[in-house]
Amino acid sequence: MALLIARLIVIVLGGYALIGFIFAIAFVISGVERVDQNATGSTRGFRLIIIPGVAGLWPVVLAKWLAARRGRHAGYIGSATSDMSLHLRWWLVMTPLLILAFIVALINR
Amino acid sequence: MSVAYRTVQWNAHKRVYDLVIIAGIGLYLALFMVVGSLVWRGDHAISLMILLIRAFGTCSVVMLHLVLCIGPLARLEPRMAPLLYNRRHFGVATFLVGLGHASLVLLWYHGFGVISPPVSLLASNVQYRSISAFPFEMLGAIALLILFLMAATSHDFWLANLSPRVWKRLHRCVYLAYALLVAHVALGALQSERALIYPTILGAGVVLVSGLHLAAGLRENRRNRQRRVEAVSERWINACNATDIEDGAAVTVTLPTGERVAVYRNGTNLSAISDRCAHQGGPLGEGRIVGGCVTCPWHGYQYRPEDGQSPPPYTEKLPTYRATVNAGRVMIDPLALPPGTRVEPARIDEVNDE
Numbered sequence A: 001m002a003l004l005i006a007r008l009i010v011i012v013l014g015g016y017a018l019i020g021f022i023f024a025i026a027f028v029i030s031g032v033e034r035v036d037q038n039a040t041g042s043t044r045g046f047r048l049i050i051i052p053g054v055a056g057l058w059p060v061v062l063a064k065w066l067a068a069r070r071g072r073h074a075g076y077i078g079s080a081t082s083d084m085s086l087h088l089r090w091w092l093v094m095t096p097l098l099i100l101a102f103i104v105a106l107i108n109r
Numbered sequence B: 001m002s003v004a005y006r007t008v009q010w011n012a013h014k015r016v017y018d019l020v021i022i023a024g025i026g027l028y029l030a031l032f033m034v035v036g037s038l039v040w041r042g043d044h045a046i047s048l049m050i051l052l053i054r055a056f057g058t059c060s061v062v063m064l065h066l067v068l069c070i071g072p073l074a075r076l077e078p079r080m081a082p083l084l085y086n087r088r089h090f091g092v093a094t095f096l097v098g099l100g101h102a103s104l105v106l107l108w109y110h111g112f113g114v115i116s117p118p119v120s121l122l123a124s125n126v127q128y129r130s131i132s133a134f135p136f137e138m139l140g141a142i143a144l145l146i147l148f149l150m151a152a153t154s155h156d157f158w159l160a161n162l163s164p165r166v167w168k169r170l171h172r173c174v175y176l177a178y179a180l181l182v183a184h185v186a187l188g189a190l191q192s193e194r195a196l197i198y199p200t201i202l203g204a205g206v207v208l209v210s211g212l213h214l215a216a217g218l219r220e221n222r223r224n225r226q227r228r229v230e231a232v233s234e235r236w237i238n239a240c241n242a243t244d245i246e247d248g249a250a251v252t253v254t255l256p257t258g259e260r261v262a263v264y265r266n267g268t269n270l271s272a273i274s275d276r277c278a279h280q281g282g283p284l285g286e287g288r289i290v291g292g293c294v295t296c297p298w299h300g301y302q303y304r305p306e307d308g309q310s311p312p313p314y315t316e317k318l319p320t321y322r323a324t325v326n327a328g329r330v331m332i333d334p335l336a337l338p339p340g341t342r343v344e345p346a347r348i349d350e351v352n353d354e
């Protein structure tokens, strides 16, 4: 059973990555300029370097590519204080959890 | 910043930064191999491959700790900001070293059987209810997947196309990767290595990273409270004394809405822009005016103070705020104007009777 599930996971992930890789090649050849005008005249190295990201996030990139004709603006990053308090809250939760996990792991050695 | 993308926008600082990273990795691996072969010998002797696996694994753990310390250190001590400048290359290097560790593990422990190495990794241990025999490799694999996504989206192309907000959120997943990595080591290597030195080192790392992040977060919260300014009328907020602002620098205030505004002085002109850099949220109020433009202390993005726009050919924009001077006090209209809106600068000698 474990072997069957493992095989399934590998097939699904492998299929996702393979589709992503093929899509990424097509995207860097003919889609990237439509999605982002700063890619016009970009170097070959730039196109190569974005291939892993495009392959990993291909559904997102595909949606961008399809929506490219409608035009978009990247938007602004947002308010500073909300970001910092989110950061603080994250670490207030994570610190005790990390310490707890660490202690449990040590006790069970 | 915008304009035609290149693989890397190299400059002298980045070259030195990368050289230090590569030399540091090489030195660490070499030292680990030498010290490891001296420590693990006789009854405890391990093969060269396992020594390599440990060298790469510990190196990526150390690197992730360092990467995570840079952000809060730069917030606590502005002189550390140059470390932030090329942090993304440090992150990519961390992923690559982690990938080296994972590849060696797959090859050594799962590469010589009849089933494929990834299937073998997933199926060989499924004791998810046990603590001491937990399949800790899966935690490392998920952490590596997160680091891959971060490394793969580290180019500015992704920042512009995922939007800065989504990009920042995606890259904040590094905290999750860190938690998974700590669990990976605690449930893996620490279960077999009984000596006290190993949990002590990891524990110190956790305390250091968490402590720095908590200290930076608490300090920012305190500063936001201290910088909070109140409305004096329906329209205007009393920000500071005009003379408090040094020429070429800014005073940062927190509006009642929670937004932070940097009030910059350029000669006798005063302009108010968002404190948050459009690139990765750097504190613009801690920057300087260079060549007539506000310059972010983190990676050097520039904005014109009067309209919050990066000078051509760049296209980044910040929200701006109306400002005026009344009896020597700087007043700000708390309503943020759309990014890139031009606002006539207030003059430091201006008198407004509103």
Ligand code: FES
Pocket: B277, B278, B279, B280, B281, B282, B283, B296, B297, B298, B299, B300, B301
């Ligand atoms: S945060 Fe990168 S330049 Fe401002």
